[in-house]
Amino acid sequence: MTGPLLVADDLHRSFGPTPALAGASLSVAAGEIVSIMGPSGSGKSTLLHCLAGIVSPDSGRVAYQDRDVVAMSDRERSALRRSQFGFVFQFGQLVPELTCLENVALPLRLERVRRSEAERRAKDWLDRLEVTELAGKRPGEISGGQGQRVAVARALVTAPRVIFADEPTGALDSLNGERVMRLLTGAARDTRAAVVLVTHEARVAAYADREVVVRDGRTRDLARTA
Amino acid sequence: MSIGQTFLGLLEAGPRHGYDLKRAYDDRFGRDRPLHYGQVYATLSRLLKNGLVEVDGTEPGEGPERKRYAVTDAGVTDVQRWLASPEKPDPYLQSTLYTKVVLALVTGRPANDLLDTQRAEHLRLMRELTRRKNDGDLADQLVCDHALFHLEADLRWLELTAARLDDLRRAVTS
Amino acid sequence: MRELLIGARMAVTGGRDGWTRALLTALGVGIGVAMLLLAAAVPGALDARQARGDARDDLRLGEPVPAAADTLLVAPLETEFRGRPVRGRLLRPEGPQAPVPPGLTALPRAGEAVVSPALKKVLDSPDGDLFRPRLGGATVTGTIGAQGLAGPHELAFYLGTDSLTDGQAVRLDAFGGGLPGEELGPVLILLVVVIFVVLLLPIAVFLGTAVRFGGERRDRRLAALRLVGADTAMTRRIAAGEAAAGALLGVVVGAALFALARQVAPLVSLWDISVYAADVRPAPALVAVIVLGVPLVAVLVGLIALRGVLIEPLGVTRRAVAPRRRLWWRLILPVTGLALLYPLIGGIRDGGRADYQVAAGVTLLLIGSVALLPWLVDLTVRRLRGGPVGWQLAIRRLQLDSATSARLVNGIAVAVAGTIALQMLFATVEDESTRSTGQDTTRAQAAVQLAPRVDAPAALARLRATPGLGHSTGTLWALATPDRPASTAPSLLVDLRIGDCAALAEYARLGSCTDGDVFLVQGPPDAPPVDAFTPGTRLRVGDGGQEGAGATWSLPTTMPTVPAREDPFGGIQGAILATPAALPLTALGPLGVDFFATFDRTAPDALEHLRNAGASIDRFASVTSMSATTENNRFTNIRRGLYIGATLTLLLIGTSMLVGLLEQLRERRRLLAMLVAVGTRRTTLAWSVFWQAAVPVVIGLALATGFGIALGAVLLRMVGTSVSVDWSVVGLATGLAAAVVLLAVGLGLPALWRLLRADGLRTD
Known part of the structure; x- marks a missing residue:
């Protein structure tokens, strides 16, 4: 891999009259864990959404493996998110009707993997994230920390190149938060997946290789230290 | 960190040599700053003088200090008091x-x-x-x-x- | 009381969402209330229509009225214009005090016409020329007022004349006061009762759904109230207040919608029936029941819905795993219904009690299908496994909460079950009341009949010249009888029919025929014999064969006897057929004309032209458009009502499905946005929405078909006919319902797309 895996350049994006991004730039190398920090309302989630092709910026460029994400059709971007990216959000990301196992298998099934095969691989990831016993339970019956670990398993099950995590520990206590972060970054390093981690907690950001600060919609890259 | 009280606490588990004490201390609490031998023996002699420890026995053989130390009742009381009293929160008012x-x-x-x-x-x-x-x-x-x-x-x-x-x-x- | 007010305020405040919810409930309840009010107004509207019909009635049976200064001669000139019936009357006053029909200020003078506003519109349009000849060149001098018309779209005219004679007309000294209309028979009453139940029940179900719009959000709000110290009883009262407020708002909306529908009603004409706004006036007692009953029911439904929910200060717990649905009590309703209907099998009696018994039985049976539906959906969905992601999402959702979906389908199930039962009843009753006319439309699509006239051959030629005709055949006819003294034998009359070979071939199987031939036609065995007409017999022709009247003519000595054939009207009888060269046409006196024609496909108004041609030759000319069957007019009306009602009901249910769907989508918007973020295809989500709606619908339709057929069978047994199922009707009813569901889902999809756009994930 020569260039960076994922690049965002001078992104602008407004919601109504409120500017969320006003010149944000970022590049992520393969296998790198980058945290995006900033106070609430600084635009860090919007930056993540733009990077992941969920939201299109008003102006600016997003490139994944030198392919222009902004120019892609909605269908192409969906396919990209399915096959190349994984997602962990703060809460409310598991489908309440499906069991944990089915939730983890969902991205594979969206990729048209056979059900039995998808559930076998989902089972492996549940084991790895130490939530084997939750396979048959529904999200309503498990704790927040367990739910996040199931969500991490779901983000990793397709062996993505980039995992986007938006305040993955935001709703958890420190102990569970630490556990989720350890499992997430550990698994990401093992599978050589890059992680884009949005958080406002320095302790969570410290799991990354480096951090980018967003203030008023602009990124400030602090001294790059390895 | 109070080395004295830490030694007393470690000795509560049983009598030790000064060398053992240093190793136990370094393992659990030392991390960045291992103790100097001088520090160990200076502390032990202070504790001995205050009647908080006593010499439990002397090993036969060569070497500067083959003494084995044990905690006294006064020493146990001291540890007890130290653990029970809260640490003063550091105010960092002039950082x-x-x-x-x-x-x-x-x-x-x-x-x-x-x-x-x-x-x-x-x-x-x-x-x-x-x-x-x-x-x-x-x-x-x-x-x-x-x-x-x-x-x-x-x-x-x-x-x-x-x-x-x-x-x-x-x-x-x- | 304070809690009720808090609830009422909560129904209308609470930001945009609160408003949307209140509006949806109000609209839903409003539509339901408007439908109920309209239904309540139907009998009144029909009565008003009937009353106006009675007031202008001009049929008289019994003692003829002698001519006087206050009498009037009236003759009907019924015709049709482009399939719409036209009521025409020819009026000739016999003195200055002659009665004036309702809606007219004065009688039209000879050569003047007064027309209904609808007919005036036709006459003023470019199509006016297609009708004007039927007014016989009269000038339109005025329009008929509302009190003289059945409805605003009725086509009608009164034509003044001075040439009407006693024999052609009825003499009146006043309009109205004729015989009252025929009462509906017991079977018809049964039908009407069932129709009302079948149409109003889904509306009731719909009302039940409408007052639950936004229920989940409401529950969360109640939880917030518990947090600040409200106890369970208080939350219940608040919920009741909220439901009542929504329903009251709905009643207001309903009243407004009803007023609107009332104003729009005169603009609409369905199957030749139109009503005046003033006719749409529900009985005050019914209005009171609706206005008070709907909010009451809303409160009850709201409280019942709360039973399944535990509202705690920290949130809402739905009784997570729904209590295992038990079958036995769900069976009580339909079984009771059947028990009520069973004693009536074998023949229904007249009298009010049976009506109520039927209504109660039918209602219970149909509500039974509603009670059974959640149980059946549960049972079915529990067993479903596998399938693609969209299907999996839908099924899992249904397994977790089938009640919500089942509720949406309830209305459809009731409507379809009722419609199937009714259609079965109809099919039979209709079979019995629809006679095959025997008319053969491949031979002729229209017939013109003219009374005997002197210039019959010329009239026939004019009819033939009508533009837009395909092939046509015409015959002249007169009645003939053997010329012998009346006392020697009973009078023996046959048609003497004159025409070319092709025209005569419509009445008999001629074999060979050339001009100059005469045939004796032998009718079917049960027809009067024609043996008396032996070759050479001298006949007396015309004027009903009266002795000494008309012309005489002798049958030729060679005259083949041929078998009769059904004429295009479906009649078959003995006759004498003669080609023109066989007899002195001009010497026979006045002859009638029978004319049959088919139409050229490319001339759409040929029938109107033919009517005009007929009317310009003889204003009493009968122009008939032929059809293979004719049915009892009353059934047509009832069936029309059913069709309108069923369609409206299904649309209403479609609306409530759509609202329910949108609400579900809104509540799950975060989840949907998340699914899109992880790369879920939109089509997958669309399929999941579709299956979630479709699975309960399929189950509901299956159940409805079963119940409908069962109810239909019971009704048929009550009427005393054998049970047969018309599967095309079943297919149509279920198909229509399925189409409504598809429509609702289809309309819901744009909302889904919109929800899936970008900012669904934003939390701040």
């Missing part, structure tokens, strides 16, 4: 960082850069501690977390200060 920020503002230097540089340094250290924590055992985790929480507190202060820089500038320059 170097605050001084630096105010100085920068007064002299018209960019305080923001100062804060960002400090922030980067803090985060660098936090990353390192996080890595150590993840590679280490439970004791490592606890020690690192203690440091991480303190660093995080500093960072929060840095962020808050950055957000209030304009107010502060007005206050110190008026």
Whole structure:
């Protein structure tokens, strides 16, 4: 891999009259864990959404493996998110009707993997994230920390190149938060997946290789230290 | 950290040689700063003088100090008292960082850069501690977390200060 | 009381969402209330229509009225214009005090016409020329007022004349006061009762759904109230207040919608029936029941819905795993219904009690299908496994909460079950009341009949010249009888029919025929014999064969006897057929004309032209458009009512499905946005929405078909006919319902797309 895996350049994006991004730039190398920090309302989630092709910026460029994400059709971007990216959000990301196992298998099934095969691989990831016993339970019956670990398993099950995590520990206590972060970054390093981690907690950001600060919609890259 | 009380506490489990005490101390609490032998024996002799430990026996053989120490009842009471009394919270009312920020503002230097540089340094250290924590055992985790929480507190202060820089500038320059 | 007011305020405040919810409930309840009010107004509207019909009635049976200064001669000139019936009357006053029909200020003078506003519009349009000849060149001098018309779209005219004679007309000294209309028979009453139940029940179900719009959000709000110290009883009262407020708002909306529908009603004409706004006036007692009953029911439904929910200060717990649905009590309703209907099998009696018994039985049976539906959906969905992601999402959702979906389908199930039962009843009753006319439309699509006239051959030629005709055949006819003294034998009359070979071939199987031939036609065995007409017999022709009247003519000595053939009207009888060269046409006196024609496909108004041609030759000319069957007019009306009602009901249910769907989507918007973020295809989500709606619908339709057929069978047994199922009707009813569901889902999809756009994930 020569260039960076994922690049965002001078992104602008407004919601109504409120500017969320006003010149944000970022590049992520393969296998790198980058945290995006900033106070609430600084635009860090919007930056993540733009990077992941969920939201299109008003102006600016997003490139994944030198392919222009902004120019892609909605269908192409969906396919990209399915096959190349994984997602962990703060809460409310598991489908309440499906069991944990089915939730983890969902991205594979969206990729048209056979059900039995998808559930076998989902089972492996549940084991790895130490939530084997939750396979048959529904999200309503498990704790927040367990739910996040199931969500991490779901983000990793397709062996993505980039995992986007938006305040993955935001709703958890420190102990569970630490556990989720350890499992997430550990698994990401093992599978050589890059992680884009949005958080406002320095302790969570410290799991990354480096951090980018967003203030008023602009990124400030602090001294790059390895 | 009070080395004396720590020794007393360690001796409660059973009599030890000075060398054993140093190793046990370094293992559990030393981390960055292992004890000097001089420190060990100076402390032990002070404890001996105060009647908090006694010499339990002397091993036969060569060597400067083959004495084995045991804790006395007075020593146990001392440990008990030490553990029961709360530590005085450190107020950090005159921190170097605050001084630096105010100085920068007064002299018209960019305080923001100062804060960002400090922030980067803090985060660098936090990353390192996080890595150590993840590679280490439970004791490592606890020690690192203690440091991480303190660093995080500093960072929060840095962020808050950055957000209030304009107010502060007005206050110190008026 | 304070809690009720708090609830009422909560129904209308609470930001945009609160408003949307209140509006949806109000609209839903409003539509339901408007439908109920309209239904309540139907009998009144029909009565008003009937009353106006009675007031202008001009049929008289019994003692003829002698001519006087206050009498009037009236002759009907019924015709049709482009399939719409036209009521025409020819009026000739016999004195200055002649009665004036309702809606007219004065009688039209000879050569003047007064027309209904609808007919005036036709006459003023470019199509006016297609009708004007039927007014016989009269000038339109005025329009008929509302009190003289059945409805605003009725086509009608009164034509003044001075040439009407006693024999052609009825003499009146006043309009109205004729015989009252025929009462509906017991079977018809049964039908009407069942129709009302079948149409109003889904509306009731719909009302039940409408007052639950936004229920989940409401529950969360109640939880917030518990947090600040409300106890369970208080939350219940608050919920009741909220439901009542929504329903009251709905009643207001309903009244407004009803007023609107009332104003729009005169603009609409369905199957030749139109009503005046003033006719749409529900009985005050019914209005009171609706206005008070709907909010009451709303409160009850709201409280019942709360039973399944535990509202705690920290949130809402739905009784997570729904209590295992038990079958036995769900069976009580339909079984009771059947028990009520069973004694009536074998023949229904007249009298009010049976009506109520039927209504109660039918209602219970249909509500039974509603009670059974959640149980059946549960049972079915529990067993479903596998399938693609969209299907999996839908099924899992249904397994977790089938009640919500089942509720949406309830209305459809009731409507379809009722419609199937009714259609079965109809099919039989209709079979019995629809006679095959025997008319053969491949031979002729229209017939013109003219009374005997002197210039018959010329009239026939004019009819033939009508533009737009395909092939046509015409015959002249007169009645003939053997010329012998009346006392010697009973009078023996046959048609003497004159025409070319092709025209005569419509009445008999001629074999060979050339001009100059005469045939004796032997009718079917049960027809009067024609043996008396032996070759050479001298006949007396015309004027009903009266002795000494008309012309005489002798049959030729060679005259083949041929078998009769059904004429295009479906009649078959003995006759004498003669080609023109066989007899002295001009010497026979006045002859009638029978004319049959088919139409050229490319001339759409040929029938109107033919009517005009007929009317310009003889204003009493009968122009008939032929059809293979004719049915009892009353059934047509009832069936029309059913069709309108069923369609409206299904649309209403479609609306409530759509609202329910949108609400579900809104509540799950975060989840949907998340699914899109992880790369879920939109089509997958669309399929999941579709299956979630479709699975309960399929189950509901299956159940409805079963119940409908069962109810239909019971009704048929009550009427005393054998049970047969018309599967095309079943297919149509279920198909229509399925189409409504598809429509609702289809309309819901744009909302889904919109929800899936970008900012669904934003939390701040």
